[in-house]
Amino acid sequence: MIPACPLAALPRGEALRLETDPPIAVFHTEDGELYAVDDTCTHQDASLADGWLEGCEVECPLHASRFDLRTGEVDAPPAKLPVRTHQVVVKDETIYVVPSELPPNLPPGVRTGSA
Amino acid sequence: MNSVAIVGASLAGLSAARALRAQGFGGRLTIVGAEPHRPYDRPPLSKEFLAGRMTAADLALEGDGEDLGAEWRLGVAATGLEPGGRLRITLSDGSAVEAEGVVIATGAVARTLGSELAGVHTLRTLDDAAALRADLEAARRLVVVGAGFIGAEVACVARELGLDVTIVEAAPAPFARALGPEMGTALAGLHEDHGVRLICGATVRALTGEGRVDGVLLEDGRRLEADVVLVGIGARPAVEWLEGSGVEIGDGVLCDAGGATNVPGVVAVGDCAAWFDPAVGTHLRVEHWTGAARRPATAAQTLLSGGAAVPGSLAPPYLWSDQYGMRVQFAGHTLPGDEVSIEEGDLASRRFLAVYRREGRTVAVLGIDQPRSFTRWRRRVNEPVAAAR
Numbered sequence: 001m002i003p004a005c006p007l008a009a010l011p012r013g014e015a016l017r018l019e020t021d022p023p024i025a026v027f028h029t030e031d032g033e034l035y036a037v038d039d040t041c042t043h044q045d046a047s048l049a050d051g052w053l054e055g056c057e058v059e060c061p062l063h064a065s066r067f068d069l070r071t072g073e074v075d076a077p078p079a080k081l082p083v084r085t086h087q088v089v090v091k092d093e094t095i096y097v098v099p100s101e102l103p104p105n106l107p108p109g110v111r112t113g114s115a
Numbered sequence: 116m117n118s119v120a121i122v123g124a125s126l127a128g129l130s131a132a133r134a135l136r137a138q139g140f141g142g143r144l145t146i147v148g149a150e151p152h153r154p155y156d157r158p159p160l161s162k163e164f165l166a167g168r169m170t171a172a173d174l175a176l177e178g179d180g181e182d183l184g185a186e187w188r189l190g191v192a193a194t195g196l197e198p199g200g201r202l203r204i205t206l207s208d209g210s211a212v213e214a215e216g217v218v219i220a221t222g223a224v225a226r227t228l229g230s231e232l233a234g235v236h237t238l239r240t241l242d243d244a245a246a247l248r249a250d251l252e253a254a255r256r257l258v259v260v261g262a263g264f265i266g267a268e269v270a271c272v273a274r275e276l277g278l279d280v281t282i283v284e285a286a287p288a289p290f291a292r293a294l295g296p297e298m299g300t301a302l303a304g305l306h307e308d309h310g311v312r313l314i315c316g317a318t319v320r321a322l323t324g325e326g327r328v329d330g331v332l333l334e335d336g337r338r339l340e341a342d343v344v345l346v347g348i349g350a351r352p353a354v355e356w357l358e359g360s361g362v363e364i365g366d367g368v369l370c371d372a373g374g375a376t377n378v379p380g381v382v383a384v385g386d387c388a389a390w391f392d393p394a395v396g397t398h399l400r401v402e403h404w405t406g407a408a409r410r411p412a413t414a415a416q417t418l419l420s421g422g423a424a425v426p427g428s429l430a431p432p433y434l435w436s437d438q439y440g441m442r443v444q445f446a447g448h449t450l451p452g453d454e455v456s457i458e459e460g461d462l463a464s465r466r467f468l469a470v471y472r473r474e475g476r477t478v479a480v481l482g483i484d485q486p487r488s489f490t491r492w493r494r495r496v497n498e499p500v501a502a503a504r
Binding site (some may be wrong): 042046047049050051052059061062063064079080094108109 | 163168404434444487489
């Protein structure tokens with residue numbers, strides 16, 4: 001489990017990028033839900049934490065594909081693959097991320113540091 | 116409508132095919148493409164593909180197993196459009212396609228300096244990019260003619276590859292017309308920061324060499340040595356094939372705000388099309404990826420409804436560019452005299468967000484390495500300033 005930040009440090013409507021490998025984006029929706037997905041868009045190198053959060057979806061800042069934060073599914077091209085989701089745990093007023101053990105869907109040209 | 120032919124098999128054509136099917140069109144669909152390749156994504160050609168970080172397979176626009184139920188006619192160019200009850204498209208192999216509806220998506224062609232010398236390149240297609248890459252690998256000195264986005268991105272990649280790079284630009288600053296002189300000067304600084312020589316206010320008299328280019332001669336008499344020359348001086352709409360068709364042409368195929376041309380049953384999308392933009396009050400040919408991806412949905416609606424569908428408001432033009440690891444993003448449309456203010460960062464650090472305003476409206480936003488605030492500001496373009504505050 002990776003500590004992200006104190007719950008109070010991530011207001012609703014905001015996102016946080018964790019410099020993990022690959023980076024993870026944590027979102028706090030306007031409805032008060034917390035989600036975590038891989039930060040890199042599955043289409044090209046762009047940070048989803050910089051994207052537009054609306055409801056349970058984030059729109060990639062580069063090309064406007066939208067990802068459902070609950071499932072990682074993408075709504076329309078250019079992205080073709082879902083983004084990997086991670087579990088979020090809140091304990092003692094701190095946000096933690098449980099990284100997925102599935103392989104990530106990183107865009108071409110972007111590799112993890114270990115790969 | 117029982118049959119549609121899409122002329123052009125790049126992003127705009129593919130997006131039109133997807134939109135037609137998504138909107139319930141179940142008829143015969145033919146897609147004509149002049150290049151032999153399946154639809155591929157062009158922006159990486161001057162970025163990751165040229166740098167060798169992406170392969171041709173990575174550029175595929177179609178999803179795995181995606182089937183649009185279309186007949187693909189790749190490697191043949193359209194040579195004419197004959198109007199009538201059924202529209203007839205003649206092709207370069209002598210055959211023809213007939214359809215009730217036509218989507219014109221033939222894109223644009225790179226402007227050249229008319230040189231036949233080896234080592235002189237333009238960059239528009241996958242084949243162009245592969246040829247340029249191969250030439251750069253063996254070269255020491257690159258001269259880029261034109262400091263637009265293609266030129267700037269190729270200069271970046273060539274620097275990465277260790278080449279000596281000079282950019283020649285006719286205007287007093289890069290992007291002076293599109294972004295205004297102040298922002299153009301700020302972008303010029305990016306090149307200088309990274310050891311690329313930028314010569315502004317200079318025009319090319321001739322490319323020199325015997326068989327292969329060896330230099331660029333400027334009007335002021337200066338001569339720049341070059342092993343490779345990249346000509347990035349813009350593109351013109353690929354519309355010659357429409358001559359005599361009755362389709363009205365200006366700077367591109369003239370369309371209304373829903374993509375309809377003056378010929379019934381014919382719409383146009385992508386780089387070849389100049390849609391009427393009510394926010395600007397004129398026809399505007401927009402050569403951006405986002406327009407090619409998004410506007411075909413509107414054009415498909417126009418086509419399938421026989422022009423009865425009322426188009427929604429156009430999203431402002433949007434573009435991005437990657438230069439020296441910086442992400443450049445721009446949305447909207449500027450005119451000389453727009454008021455420009457820096458809302459985040461500062462010009463000196465080359466990381467800033469600039470907002471353009473005109474008559475009380477936010478008309479455009481430029482971000483250099485400010486993706487998060489750009490995302491927010493982009494949504495305010497064309498809104499009244501008071502509401503945007």
